[in-house]
Amino acid sequence: MANIYLIAICMLVGIFLRRINDFPENAPRTLNAYLIYVVLPAISLLYISKIQISFAILLPILLAWIIFPLTWVVFGYLGKRFNWKRTTTGCLIICGGLSNTGFVGYPIIEAIYGAEGLKIAVLIDQPGSFIVVSSLAIIVASIYGSEKMRKRDISKKVLLFPPFLFFLVAVTLNLLDIRIEGSLETILQNFASTLTPIALISVGMQLKVNLSDIKDHYLWYGLAHKLILAPTVIFLLYGFFLSTEGDQGLIYKVSVMEAGMAPMVTSSIIATNYNLRPKMASLLVGLGIPLSFFTLAVWYYILENL
Numbered sequence: 157m158a159n160i161y162l163i164a165i166c167m168l169v170g171i172f173l174r175r176i177n178d179f180p181e182n183a184p185r186t187l188n189a190y191l192i193y194v195v196l197p198a199i200s201l202l203y204i205s206k207i208q209i210s211f212a213i214l215l216p217i218l219l220a221w222i223i224f225p226l227t228w229v230v231f232g233y234l235g236k237r238f239n240w241k242r243t244t245t246g247c248l249i250i251c252g253g254l255s256n257t258g259f260v261g262y263p264i265i266e267a268i269y270g271a272e273g274l275k276i277a278v279l280i281d282q283p284g285s286f287i288v289v290s291s292l293a294i295i296v297a298s299i300y301g302s303e304k305m306r307k308r309d310i311s312k313k314v315l316l317f318p319p320f321l322f323f324l325v326a327v328t329l330n331l332l333d334i335r336i337e338g339s340l341e342t343i344l345q346n347f348a349s350t351l352t353p354i355a356l357i358s359v360g361m362q363l364k365v366n367l368s369d370i371k372d373h374y375l376w377y378g379l380a381h382k383l384i385l386a387p388t389v390i391f392l393l394y395g396f397f398l399s400t401e402g403d404q405g406l407i408y409k410v411s412v413m414e415a416g417m418a419p420m421v422t423s424s425i426i427a428t429n430y431n432l433r434p435k436m437a438s439l440l441v442g443l444g445i446p447l448s449f450f451t452l453a454v455w456y457y458i459l460e461n462l
Contacts, residue, residue, distance in 0.1 A: 162267055162352065162353070163263070163264060163267055163352075163356060163449070164449075166263075166352070166353050166356035166357050166360065167356055167357075167359065167360040167363075167446075167449075168360065169357050169360060170356065170357040170358060170359060170360020170361040170362075170363075171360045171361070171363060173357070173360075173361055174360070174361045174362075174363075183361060184358045184361045184362045187354055187355075187357065187358040187361075188259070188358055190354065191259065191351070191354060191355055191358070192317070192318055192319065193318050194347055195347055195348060195350060195351050195354070195355075196258065196262075196318065196319035196322075196351075197318050197319050197321075197322035198322075198344045198347040198348050199262070199274065199278055199319075199344075199348050199351065200278060200282060200319055200322040200323045200325075200326045201322055201325065201326050201329075201336060201344055202336065202341070202344040202345065202348055203271075203274065203275040203278050203326075204275075204278055204279070204282070204323055204326035204327060204330060205326040205327075205329040205330050205334070205335070205336055206275075206330070206335065206336070207275055207279070207330065209330070213276075213279055213407070215394060215397060215398065215407060215411060216276050216279040216280045216284065216407060216410065216411050216414075217279050217280070217283045217284050218284070219255075219280050219284050219285075219390065219411055219414060219415060220254065220255070220257075220280070220284035220285040220287075220288040221284065221288060222389070222390070222393070223253055223254075223255070223386050223389070223390070223415060224249075224253035224254060224288050224292050224293070225253075225292070226253075226386070226389060227248075227249050227252045227253030227381065227386070228249050228253065228292075228296060230381065230385075231245050231248040231249045231252065231377075231381075232245065232249065234377075235248075240374075242300045242301075243300065243301060243431065243432045243433050244374055244432075244433055244436075245300055246296055246297060246299070246300025246301050246427070246430070246432040246433075247300075247374075247378075247427045247432040247433035247436055247437050247440075248374065248377060248378045248381070249296050249300070250293050250296055250297060250423045250426055250427050250432065250437075251378055251382075251419040251420075251423045251424060251427055251436075251437050251440040251441070252377075252378040252381045252382045252386075252419065252440070253288075253293070253423075254285060254288065254289055254293065254419060254420040254422070254423040255280075255285060255382070255386075255414055255415060255416075255417040255418070255419070255420060256417045256418045256419060256420045256421060256441070256444075256445070256448075257277060257280050257281040257284070257285045257414050257417060257420070258281045258285070258319070258420075259355050259358070259359065259421060260355070260356075260359060260417055260418055260445060260448070261277055261280070261281065261413075261414050261417045262274060262277055262278075262281070262351055262352075262355065263351055263352035263353075263355045263356050264413070264417075264452065265277040265410055265413060265414065266351060266352055267352055268413070268456065269406060269409065269410060272406060273406060273409075273410050276406065276407055276410040276411070277410055277414060278323075280410070280411065280414045281319075281414075282319065282320055282323035283323070285420065286317060286319075286320050286422075289420065289422050289423060289426065293423060293426055294426070297426050297427070297429075297430040297432065298430070300430075300432060301427075301430030301431055301432045359445055362442075363442060363445065363446060364442060369435065369439055370439065370443060372436060372439075374433075374436060375436055375439055375440065375443070378419070378436075378440050379440065379443065379444055379447060382416075382418065382419055382440075382444060383416055383418070383444065383447060383448055383451040384416075384451065386415050386416065387412050387413075387415040387416030387451075387455055389415070390411055390412050390415040391412045391415075391455075391458075394408050394411055394412065395408070400462045408459075409459045409460075412455060412459060413452060413455060413456065413459070416448065416451055416452055416455050417448055417452070418440075418441060418444030418445040418447070418448040419440045419441050419444050420441075421441055423437070423441075424437040424438055424440065424441045
């Protein structure tokens with residue numbers, strides 16, 4: 157329970173700090189930059205370089221590659237069936253099909269399942285979510301939106317995302333059987349240990365929801381899909397392939413929890429750049445994050461009482 161309390165306290169601290177007049181307005185951006193350029197690369201180097209390659213780890217990697225196409229099929233069909241605006245359909249596909257497996261997912265998984273769970277979360281996030289957001293999400297944005305940035309430019313920006321670059325370095329170290337040990341390992345562990353409090357405080361500082369904007373029923377379609385349908389599919393599908401005990405049980409639980417995370421912040425940025433209902437894209441993230449804490453608590457209860 158101490159880890160659950162930590163999540164709630166960090167979020168409340170972030171909300172409290174946002175209300176202090178003298179606190180810098182750009183503090184969340186600074187904290188996010190620290191996470192992107194220091195903490196997430198440290199986690200990639202620390203865990204991916206040591207992970208044992210096996211068939212079981214393919215399932216976490218495939219998570220985003222299952223959820224995103226499923227979301228495309230669901231909202232693509234509904235959009236045509238009920239004659240939705242193409243911008244609405246595109247926004248729901250991009251934001252509803254990508255989980256916040258990093259900023260929100262990492263600290264929550266680490267708090268609940270520890271370092272071993274975080275290793276699996278990194279696999280879900282780096283070769284899964286970030287490759288999907290730089291490929292399939294760009295294709296969807298190009299089809300449904302008015303392009304404001306060249307596909308090449310956005311793909312380049314995502315592919316040069318520091319944690320992804322260090323993921324490639326960590327994979328290389330793994331394949332070459334080069335181990336990170338000694339002082340370097342200790343330094344990386346110290347940086348990695350700051351992830352949970354800083355990421356969740358940053359999220360708390362950025363939570364701003366205008367109640368007058370939440371009447372859009374499309375918003376709730378997207379949140380219902382992301383927080384309920386997507387994890388249900390993974391819960392049932394992965395249940396056929398994985399045991400609920402031991403190492404496979406941990407992979408199963410982390411995969412279901414990551415599938416139920418709120419929409420990815422990067423997906424909202426892409427939707428905005430392509431003029432795909434920018435306000436709704438922001439709300440899907442801003443409202444999805446606090447709501448996901450309640451739905452994730454339900455999923456956690458289900459998974460721990462199988």
